[in-house]
């Protein structure tokens with residue numbers, strides 16, 4: 001009897017509610033996507049690894065109690081199939097990843113196990129269990145590497161430059177393969193950098209903003225950075241997750257670039273941040289000796305350290321968003337300046 005009731009409850013048609021699985025729900029995008037899907041009345045099941053889920057992002061968005069959390073490693077076909085048997089999913093969003101490019105140089109094997117094989121395990125489980133489940137794969141602009149094209153689109157040649165990018169490229173191609181070979185509604189969102197107050201502190205944007213706020217409060221040490229001339233197309237995570245959902249609502253599955261179409265350097269990020277924080281500073285020196293100096297007392301706010309240069313860095317990224325504009329009606333709303341203000345205002349409150 002209990003089993004029957006449980007299976008009726010889990011069956012989506014009883015409530016006509018869609019059921020989504022989000023791998024990596026404890027991460028930045030996972031948390032925003034969960035919030036968005038709850039707003040659309042989905043039942044949201046999210047997975048975590050480790051002993052306990054890291055709930056700080058879900059709590060910050062006030063949804064930790066509105067979702068169902070299950071322990072699941074995407075490297076375990078047994079764990080994946082167990083969850084797929086338990087719920088009749090309509091959509092699976094694969095956001096789980098070892099998502100640090102620099103760590104992927106230190107640990108290329110684990111990066112590929114999670115990012116590349118993880119996607120394959122999920123797709124295999126969908127193929128075995130229910131080919132009607134729609135699948136979203138979190139692809140990355142890192143796959144373009146140092147592209148010769150100024151703007152990168154879905155048709156641009158991939159030239160990955162890191163174990164992270166290579167792992168993402170495998171997942172990207174295997175997603176396409178399952179779409180074309182097994183007729184599974186599988187899409188890849190090629191997302192360019194996106195930030196938010198939920199971004200991990202180890203990412204460079206968070207490191208800079210936290211460092212500058214600490215400096216302003218007279219608490220901080222000199223911030224050490226690698227190449228600050230690299231340019232990135234930066235957007236707002238909260239807007240990007242909506243596009244993930246939209247990709248699964250189209251008539252025909254495909255791949256989409258999600259970006260702003262504009263590129264900014266880390267140096268610009270620093271200049272906008274110091275300005276907004278009213279730190280009076282100026283750049284001195286060149287190359288490896290470049291420093292940002294606090295004008296009133298000559299303290300060094302930022303210095304360059306070779307240790308933070310990546311073995312194979314990407315110089316510039318800029319997305320061509322024509323396809324997403326046409327088919328998803330994608331229109332980035334948050335400018336780079338506004339995004340930085342959002343990040344600073346949130347950090348100041350902590």
Ligand code: NDP
Pocket residue numbers: 023024025026027028029030047048049050053054072073074075094095096097098099114138139140141190191192193194195200
């Ligand atoms: P985060 O690093 O914030 O989150 C990654 C998530 O992956 C965590 O919730 C983590 O959960 C989970 N995870 C790690 N290993 C495993 C595993 N073996 N099995 C199951 N889950 C695992 O990433 P973001 O939210 O920033 O990014 C989401 C996705 O989008 C990632 O795939 C990322 O590579 C990709 N992407 C991100 C971009 C960005 O600018 N943010 C740009 C382009 C692509 P736990 O802690 O419980 O292990």
